[in-house]
Structure formats: C-alpha cells, structure tokens
Amino acid sequence: xxxxxxxxxxxxxxxxxxxxxxxxxxxxxxxxxxxxxxxxxxxxxxxxxxxxxxxxxxxxxxxxxxxxxxxxxxxxxxxxxxxxxxxxxxxxxxxxxxxxxxxxxxxxxxxxxxxxxxxxxxxxxxxxxxxxxxxxxxxxxxxxxxxxxxxxxxxxxxxxxxxxxxxxxxxxxxxxxxxxxxxxxxxxxxxxxxxxxxxxxxxxxxxxxx
Numbered sequence: 599x600x601x602x603x604x605x606x607x608x609x610x611x612x613x614x615x616x617x618x619x620x621x622x623x624x625x626x627x628x629x630x631x632x633x634x635x636x637x638x639x640x641x642x643x644x645x646x647x648x649x650x651x652x653x654x655x656x657x658x659x660x661x662x663x664x665x666x667x668x669x670x671x672x673x674x675x676x677x678x679x680x681x682x683x684x685x686x687x688x689x690x691x692x693x694x695x696x697x698x699x700x701x702x703x704x705x706x707x708x709x710x711x712x713x714x715x716x717x718x719x720x721x722x723x724x725x726x727x728x729x730x731x732x733x734x735x736x737x738x739x740x741x742x743x744x745x746x747x748x749x750x751x752x753x754x755x756x757x758x759x760x761x762x763x764x765x766x767x768x769x770x771x772x773x774x775x776x777x778x779x780x781x782x783x784x785x786x787x788x789x790x791x792x793x794x795x796x797x798x799x800x801x802x803x804x805x806x807x808x
Contacts (some may be wrong), residue, residue: 600767604636607765608643609739612705616731620759621741626806632769633709636739645705645737647670652715660719663710664693671700690723694730700799701734711758713742714754721751725758745767771803780808 600621609615621629637647648670650663659665665675675693700706710716710724727738740759742748748756759766772780778794781787789797801807 599770601635601639603765603767604632604739605630605639606641608636608645608705608707611707611735611737612643612645612763614735615700615740616734616736617765618728618759618762619765619767620756621739621767621769622744622785624745625743626803626804626807627761627769627771629769630711631805632767633711633739633741637709640705640707640737645704645707646700647707647708647709649711652712652717652720653711654715658717659804660717661689661693661723663716664723666712667708668693668696673697686719690719690726693723694727696711697727697736698731698734701731701736705735706737708733708736708738708739708800709741712763713740713755714748716752718751721755724755728755728758728762738762771801772798772805772808773803774798777801777803780805 599740604619604621607619610617621632623629637649641647641776648667650666661675668675673696677687677689697706697708710720713721724738724740742752747753774791777798778789778791781789781794781797797808
C-alpha cells in the first residue's frame with residue numbers, strides 16, 4: 599500500500615506537478631528499502647533517480663547529501679568563498695535552480711535519506727525547494743526517524759511539508775501473517791502460528807529485528 603502511494607506521487611510528478619513525500623518510522627522499519635524499491639520502479643519508467651544520504655559523522659561538510667545529488671546529475675556544488683548569510687543563500691539557490699532545471703527536462707526523483715542526521719543548511723535547501731517548485735516533473739522522497747519527534751529545523755520542515763499537503767507515510771511493524779512469511783523466506787522453515795505471534799510481539803513486527 600505504501601509503495602502504491604509513492605507511485606501515485608510519481609504519477610503526479612510525471613504529469614508536471616512536483617510532489618514531496620516523507621517516509622517516517624523507527625530504525626529498521628523499512629524506510630530505505632521502500633525508497634529503493636520505488637526508485638527501481640521509477641528508473642524502469644525512465645526517470646532519473648539521484649540519492650543523497652545524511653550521515654551522523656561530525657566530519658561531514660554542510661550540504662553533504664546535496665553534494666551527492668548534484669554529482670548524480672553531473673554538477674558540482676558551487677560554494678561561495680564568502681562566509682556570510684547572503685553567500686550561503688546564493689549557494690542554496692544554486693542547488694534549487696539546478697534541480698528545477700533538470701526536472702524541467704526529465705522526470706526526476708530525488709531521495710534524501712536519514713534526515714534526522716541532516717545539517718541545518720541541507721534542511722534549508724529543502725525548504726527553499728519546497729517553496730520554489732511550482733512546476734516540473736519532480737518527486738522528492740524524504741526519510742527520517744519518528745523517535746524522537748523532529749524538532750528544530752527538521753520540525754520546521756515537517757510543518758512546511760504538512761502545509762503544502764505533501765504525502766506523509768509512517769511505517770509500522772508487520773502483521774503476524776507477514777511476520778510468518780518473512781521468517782519462512784529467510785529460514786526456509788514455516789513457523790508455527792504461536793512462534794510467529796511471539797516474535798511479532800517481541801519485535802513489534804520490525805523487519806530488521808526479525
């Protein structure tokens with residue numbers, strides 16, 4: 599069902615209406631896996647797919663995921679040598695302008711993963727893109743963890759996405775029957791109903807823990 603929702607957003611983007619979607623949930627619940635599956639289907643439709651992943655490494659420079667996105671599109675991040683707010687904004691505008699130019703020509707899917715680790719500048723660019731993308735064949739898929747609830751710049755972004763009526767998917771654990779199917783596919787052994795129920799309760803249906 600979640601995949602169908604994102605593919606519907608892809609249809610909107612393909613029709614010229616930019617779409618933004620947030621996929622949230624606890625660690626290991628399947629956010630990145632869902633995005634990877636949708637990205638593969640988008641490529642089959644002829645879309646260009648670029649992925650930027652945030653990192654918890656303190657040594658990563660600002661805008662790290664956007665650097666990966668721009669490289670995937672054949673561009674470099676143009677960072678001004680001036681160290682002031684105006685120079686930073688021009689850098690953010692440059693990223694947004696590049697995305698908008700690319701989606702004016704092709705169906706473009708941008709995936710930004712693990713935004714709970716994003717630096718403030720990365721989130722500011724996202725806000726600017728959200729406010730600037732009036733037209734174009736663009737789908738932006740974002741992921742972050744629900745616990746703790748986003749605050750600060752990420753909380754502001756979540757509110758902005760809500761105001762723009764963007765898609766929000768919160769992934770939950772697998773049902774008992776799906777737990778049984780997963781266990782059988784991994785172990786090649788069919789669990790008893792009691793085993794499946796106990797494991798579903800112990801893991802809250804989290805695929806990673808299973």
